[in-house]
Amino acid sequence: MLGNTIGQKRRIRQGLNQMYVERSRKMLQLSEKYGAIRPGDRLLEIGTGWMHWESTIFRLFYDVEVTLFDVWDNRQLSAYKHFFRQFEQVMDTELALQPLESKRAHALLREVLAAPSFEKIYELLNFTYVINPGGTLEHFQDEAFSLIFSCNVLEHINKQILPGFLSDYYRLLKRGGHSIHMIDLGDHLYYYDRRVSYKNYLRYSDATWKRYFQNEVQYFNRVQRPEWLELYERAGLAMLEEEAISKDIGSINIDENYRHLGQENLRCVTLWVIHGKP
Numbered sequence: 001m002l003g004n005t006i007g008q009k010r011r012i013r014q015g016l017n018q019m020y021v022e023r024s025r026k027m028l029q030l031s032e033k034y035g036a037i038r039p040g041d042r043l044l045e046i047g048t049g050w051m052h053w054e055s056t057i058f059r060l061f062y063d064v065e066v067t068l069f070d071v072w073d074n075r076q077l078s079a080y081k082h083f084f085r086q087f088e089q090v091m092d093t094e095l096a097l098q099p100l101e102s103k104r105a106h107a108l109l110r111e112v113l114a115a116p117s118f119e120k121i122y123e124l125l126n127f128t129y130v131i132n133p134g135g136t137l138e139h140f141q142d143e144a145f146s147l148i149f150s151c152n153v154l155e156h157i158n159k160q161i162l163p164g165f166l167s168d169y170y171r172l173l174k175r176g177g178h179s180i181h182m183i184d185l186g187d188h189l190y191y192y193d194r195r196v197s198y199k200n201y202l203r204y205s206d207a208t209w210k211r212y213f214q215n216e217v218q219y220f221n222r223v224q225r226p227e228w229l230e231l232y233e234r235a236g237l238a239m240l241e242e243e244a245i246s247k248d249i250g251s252i253n254i255d256e257n258y259r260h261l262g263q264e265n266l267r268c269v270t271l272w273v274i275h276g277k278p
Helices: 002-014 018-033 053-061 077-094 099-114 118-125 159-172 206-212 225-234
Strands: 042-046 065-070 127-131 145-151 173-184 238-246 268-276
Touching: 002 077, 018 053, 018 077, 018 145, 018 173, 018 268, 042 053, 053 065, 053 077, 053 099, 053 118, 053 145, 077 099, 099 118, 118 127, 145 159, 159 173, 159 225, 225 238, 225 268
Parallel strands: 042 065, 042 145, 065 127, 145 173
Antiparallel strands: 173 268, 238 268
């Protein structure tokens, strides 16, 4: 509750971050490139977070039904409206919209911004909000979705349940369905203290990490690029595209559990992965 109250005030004060705009553009481009969304499709967003950002973006341009999945309720209505009010001012140029696309998006967004509550927004956008504190997808029906997606969420899924979690992707996707995910592999401490390395957590053994740093509020699994690719492969999903974004991580002393990965993988701080269900 405290985090939501303070966080919402901070987000409103800082305003729309360009990162959100870039994520929107990337998600729309990938969905169009692979034909991942068709009218009437059902979509599942993993870790819908404070503002249902990606789900709302998709809904502005596609007539679909979206299930918003999370482990706790940290919705921030004022921040949601503030960000999308600012986004409306730049989306035509940032997304290079065609006239019909622009007309539809603006009309729908004006209705969203006038809605008094998230519940009214859900009715308007055909959203279903689902909270499961256990974080598993077991209760969803087989082949229920055409697209499963997330941004900066999978790094927070408990490492112990990841194999089953991604196997559920295969179960939940319809044949020919898609999975699009942006995974943040950077140490989140870096966002608050730029004096540390982008991958500062690589310094610590599993025992040290678990004892001093791991927590339930912002759990971080430390899974690296090769492990992610292997998990998806084991789940039976076919790789369609991968983009690994790297940064200089400095001269930190890498723990022995990670040294074998090589510089290319150690320096990877963001991973985009697009998979399909054959």
